[in-house]
Amino acid sequence: MASVKLKINDKNYTVEVDPKMPLLWAIRDVVGLTGTKYGCGIAQCGACTVHLDGTPVRSCSIPVTAANNKNITTIEGLSTDNSHPVQQAWIQEQVPQCGYCQSGQIMAATALLKKNPNPTDKDIDTAMQGHICRCGTYPRIRKAIKTASQLMGQKASAK
Amino acid sequence: MKADTNESKIFKVSRRDFVKTTSMSISGLLLGISFSCSDTAKKLSGNPEYVFSPNLFITLNGNGDVTLIAHRSEMGTGIRTSLPLIMADEMEADWNRVKVVQAVGDEKYGDQNTDGSYSVRMFFTPLRKAGATVRLLLEQAAAKEWDVDVSECKAKNHEVVHSSGKTLGFGLLAEKAAALPMPEESSVKLKEPKDFKYISKQSSIVDLKDIVTGKAKFGFDNNHLPNTKIAVVKRNPEPGAGLKSFIADNAVKVPGVIKVFTLDAPGFPTTLNKPLGGVVVVAENTWAALEGRKALDVTWNKGMNADYDTKSYNNAMLKSVKTKGKVRRENGQVDKALASAKKIIEADYVVPLLSHTPMETPCALAHVHDNACEVWAPVQDPQGVRKSLAEALGMDLKNVTVNITLLGGAFGRKSKPDFVVEAALISRTMGTPIKILWTREDDIQHDFYHFPSAQHIKVGIDENNKVTSWLHRSAFPPIDGTSNANAKEASGAELSMGMIDLPYAIENVCCETQEAEAKIRIGWLRSVANIHHAYAVGCTLDEVAKARGVDPVQNMLDLLGDDRTIDFNSLTSEFWNYSEKLEDFPWSTARFRHVIETAKEKSNWGKSLPKGSGQGFAAHRSFLTYVACVVEVAVDANNKIRIPKVDYVVDCGVPVNPERIKAQFEGGAAFAASLALKSEITVSNGAVQQSNFHNYQVGRMSDSPYETAVHIIESNEKPTGVGEPPVPPFIPALCNAIYAATGKRVRQLPVRLA
Ligand code: FES
Ligand code: FES
Numbered sequence: 039m040a041s042v043k044l045k046i047n048d049k050n051y052t053v054e055v056d057p058k059m060p061l062l063w064a065i066r067d068v069v070g071l072t073g074t075k076y077g078c079g080i081a082q083c084g085a086c087t088v089h090l091d092g093t094p095v096r097s098c099s100i101p102v103t104a105a106n107n108k109n110i111t112t113i114e115g116l117s118t119d120n121s122h123p124v125q126q127a128w129i130q131e132q133v134p135q136c137g138y139c140q141s142g143q144i145m146a147a148t149a150l151l152k153k154n155p156n157p158t159d160k161d162i163d164t165a166m167q168g169h170i171c172r173c174g175t176y177p178r179i180r181k182a183i184k185t186a187s188q189l190m191g192q193k194a195s196a197k
Numbered sequence: 198m199k200a201d202t203n204e205s206k207i208f209k210v211s212r213r214d215f216v217k218t219t220s221m222s223i224s225g226l227l228l229g230i231s232f233s234c235s236d237t238a239k240k241l242s243g244n245p246e247y248v249f250s251p252n253l254f255i256t257l258n259g260n261g262d263v264t265l266i267a268h269r270s271e272m273g274t275g276i277r278t279s280l281p282l283i284m285a286d287e288m289e290a291d292w293n294r295v296k297v298v299q300a301v302g303d304e305k306y307g308d309q310n311t312d313g314s315y316s317v318r319m320f321f322t323p324l325r326k327a328g329a330t331v332r333l334l335l336e337q338a339a340a341k342e343w344d345v346d347v348s349e350c351k352a353k354n355h356e357v358v359h360s361s362g363k364t365l366g367f368g369l370l371a372e373k374a375a376a377l378p379m380p381e382e383s384s385v386k387l388k389e390p391k392d393f394k395y396i397s398k399q400s401s402i403v404d405l406k407d408i409v410t411g412k413a414k415f416g417f418d419n420n421h422l423p424n425t426k427i428a429v430v431k432r433n434p435e436p437g438a439g440l441k442s443f444i445a446d447n448a449v450k451v452p453g454v455i456k457v458f459t460l461d462a463p464g465f466p467t468t469l470n471k472p473l474g475g476v477v478v479v480a481e482n483t484w485a486a487l488e489g490r491k492a493l494d495v496t497w498n499k500g501m502n503a504d505y506d507t508k509s510y511n512n513a514m515l516k517s518v519k520t521k522g523k524v525r526r527e528n529g530q531v532d533k534a535l536a537s538a539k540k541i542i543e544a545d546y547v548v549p550l551l552s553h554t555p556m557e558t559p560c561a562l563a564h565v566h567d568n569a570c571e572v573w574a575p576v577q578d579p580q581g582v583r584k585s586l587a588e589a590l591g592m593d594l595k596n597v598t599v600n601i602t603l604l605g606g607a608f609g610r611k612s613k614p615d616f617v618v619e620a621a622l623i624s625r626t627m628g629t630p631i632k633i634l635w636t637r638e639d640d641i642q643h644d645f646y647h648f649p650s651a652q653h654i655k656v657g658i659d660e661n662n663k664v665t666s667w668l669h670r671s672a673f674p675p676i677d678g679t680s681n682a683n684a685k686e687a688s689g690a691e692l693s694m695g696m697i698d699l700p701y702a703i704e705n706v707c708c709e710t711q712e713a714e715a716k717i718r719i720g721w722l723r724s725v726a727n728i729h730h731a732y733a734v735g736c737t738l739d740e741v742a743k744a745r746g747v748d749p750v751q752n753m754l755d756l757l758g759d760d761r762t763i764d765f766n767s768l769t770s771e772f773w774n775y776s777e778k779l780e781d782f783p784w785s786t787a788r789f790r791h792v793i794e795t796a797k798e799k800s801n802w803g804k805s806l807p808k809g810s811g812q813g814f815a816a817h818r819s820f821l822t823y824v825a826c827v828v829e830v831a832v833d834a835n836n837k838i839r840i841p842k843v844d845y846v847v848d849c850g851v852p853v854n855p856e857r858i859k860a861q862f863e864g865g866a867a868f869a870a871s872l873a874l875k876s877e878i879t880v881s882n883g884a885v886q887q888s889n890f891h892n893y894q895v896g897r898m899s900d901s902p903y904e905t906a907v908h909i910i911e912s913n914e915k916p917t918g919v920g921e922p923p924v925p926p927f928i929p930a931l932c933n934a935i936y937a938a939t940g941k942r943v944r945q946l947p948v949r950l951a
Contacts, residue, residue, distance in 0.1 A: 059484040067482040072418035073411020078637045082890035113411030125409045136273030137408035138556040138605025174867025176901040
């Protein structure tokens with residue numbers, strides 16, 4: 039057992055867990071935040087994506103100890119009121135079908151846009167290739183990323 | 198408090214309506230069951246705490262809040278939004294004042310088996326009537342209040358408006374309406390389609406905001422009961438064969454593991470509703486359960502399918518369709534016509550076992566205590582789950598409660614109750630709430646797979662370039678074979694999905710089947726037998742067009758013949774019209790022709806494309822919905838296939854929720870592209886060889902259509918489903934496009950060009 043300090047969405051948690059436990063299960067089972075999903079457990083589907091110090095990671099495939107003292111952002115921490123431009127865009131384009139994969143998709147899209155505010159189709163393909171949506175919302179995800187890029191651009195120029 | 202005569206009358210009206218709409222199992226929908234006024238309600242007009250529940254589906258509070266029941270399962274189609282919208286529209290409720298509440302699994306709601314693309318088809322009219330009845334009651338209540346004739350009162354946007362302009366809000370009228378007798382059916386008028394305010398209009402799903410903020414609760418997210426433990430099961434790689442022995446010493450040493458024990462295997466046949474059994478590991482958290490399971494040392498029994506090998510099995514099926522099988526439809530004399538044909542088109546088609554892999558794997562939370570059982574689970578068929586639980590636990594149905602969570606995708610997998618029964622059996626043993634979870638490996642290795650199949654089609658063209666004969670042989674194990682070892686013959690219903698319902702005006706038609714045994718669990722996958730039948734038929738039609746020297750779209754129109762409704766019952770005694778009578782939902786070649794012609798126009802069919810690109814066409818009616826599909830592909834020098842554009846034309850009668858219809862077709866195209874291009878389950882020595890997304894591949898963003906345009910035909914015909922119909926025509930249209938681009942015919946799935 040190890041004592042791990044997790045800072046999730048600006049809140050501090052100390053968890054006593056098996057140091058090998060993947061971050062995903064620490065977030066879901068121990069901390070109790072269920073917005074981050076399980077889809078494969080082997081870094082193939084992207085459903086479990088969270089940000090670790092701003093970088094998207096597959097929480098199913100990194101041990102909880104790797105997140106010790108780092109800043110973790112989950113879907114619940116993106117905004118409390120749907121106000122993040124990526125969430126806005128997701129609502130505008132009505133992306134979700136069943137919705138299960140969407141927290142991972144949104145976390146990946148957010149990280150992409152932070153690095154690359156105006157991604158091309160190719161950039162989007164590359165960034166989102168690791169994210170499976172069995173409902174097939176891919177064209178709308180692409181559209182929503184472009185919409186979010188515009189919304190963020192407007193926000194930036196308004197400043 | 199209630200008027201029994203009126204109650205039973207409305208009840209009868211609703212029931213009759215249901216029986217008319219469908220012959221599927223209906224246990225009675227109690228629309229307008231009673232006025233269940235809350236006992237605490239004070240007799241005060243406008244009491245905000247007053248609760249007016251004129252029927253099972255609609256509740257109006259004195260403060261104007263409306264609660265509508267969603268009784269079908271939400272797995273991504275938007276049904277949890279679309280059905281309440283229908284009621285709100287007829288009721289003239291303001292959608293912003295509406296709260297949608299998910300029903301538990303209970304026969305009183307009528308059919309809840311969310312499968313077969315019939316939610317809207319079955320419930321459109323009854324739910325409209327439910328809403329319209331409440332609207333009329335509110336108008337009558339206002340008329341009484343104002344002492345005017347009801348004809349002067351019109352419900353509009355959450356209030357009743359008098360012709361003089363004065364208004365009364367719905368909330369204020371709740372108690373007054375509750376005091377009125379149920380109106381006669383004849384006095385309940387449904388809206389004219391032109392007056393719809395939500396039906397056929399744009400609207401977003403009720404769960405949208407919760408999904409994008411991570412608040413939405415799926416089955417996987419339910420462990421809200423205190424002291425919930427997590428369980429996983431290690432199952433025999435050969436489904437059905439039992440356990441020989443196991444050593445748990447290392448497993449129980451894993452910190453957090455609480456208990457290891459066995460669940461009985463069902464034996465053979467495995468059946469559609471029993472768990473597979475195995476060794477159960479219960480732990481404090483998911484990780485401990487998984488680590489504990491990994492540490493198990495298990496020896497399995499070998500069963501009757503220990504030698505199952507898909508390669509030899511598929512080869513045997515392929516061989517079988519080369520010879521005459523059992524005739525399931527016969528018109529004219531195919532042998533004779535083929536013998537005298539000038540040209541013959543002949544090909545075989547093979548489709549592998551396919552897995553559903555919804556993004557949320559099977560999972561359930563169950564609590565069995567004091568001779569009662571309550572579960573929270575992502576299930577398509579809550580009443581079926583309830584019955585299976587009662588049976589497995591030896592409990593009275595009334596002691597079993599099935600709460601339906603959001604489903605993280607399903608595609609047919611979650612119409613089976615096995616994983617929920619597992620959770621309940623484990624909870625009974627443990628005496629605590631149990632959340633069971635299936636890993637992706639569990640899901641892919643122990644699914645109810647789409648049938649493996651082989652088909653042979655032979656078509657004869659005479660000297661006048663006319664198609665005169667069509668011979669189609671199909672071999673695949675029926676779904677019934679999962680529960681019944683003697684069932685080796687495809688059912689009429691399975692064959693009416695794209696084979697014996699061949700709509701073309703061909704004089705000599707013969708459809709035959711060969712037997713095949715279910716060697717693994719077989720189940721429904723989105724569009725079921727339409728997947729392989731539409732693929733073979735759609736590709737054959739393209740070959741026929743080439744042989745006739747006619748454009749594929751024109752070829753199909755030629756074969757379709759004059760506009761008519763086809764009496765399939767006279768063509769084959771085994772025809773199944775998706776549980777509907779042909780007089781209620783006729784097979785209309787005019788509607789089929791219309792989607793075909795529209796697709797030709799909308800897709801810019803025949804446009805010039807660069808080398809390596811091509812368009813392909815197919816059309817198919819399934820689940821009573823008519824669909825035409827044009828797929829454009831671009832194949833590069835490395836045989837990498839891209840799909841820049843898809844055009845769908847759909848005639849599903851009244852399009853209730855056009856935005857979600859579009860979403861279903863966009864998603865259906867991606868799902869079908871995934872099946873055709875990526876996915877294959879193989880079995881060796883009785884065990885599935887794939888285990889996760891690295892070797893059971895599914896479509897990712899760049900494999901999926903870049904753009905899917907969905908053209909919906911305006912229609913006042915009865916609405917039909919859209920969840921499954923996008924899939925069947927896509928695959929042949931894709932394969933025909935690949936042929937146009939590369940000159941290569943695809944006769945086996947998944948597509949392998951190299
Ligand atoms: S669950 Fe982590 S990538 Fe699939
Ligand atoms: S929306 Fe269902 S898996 Fe993506």
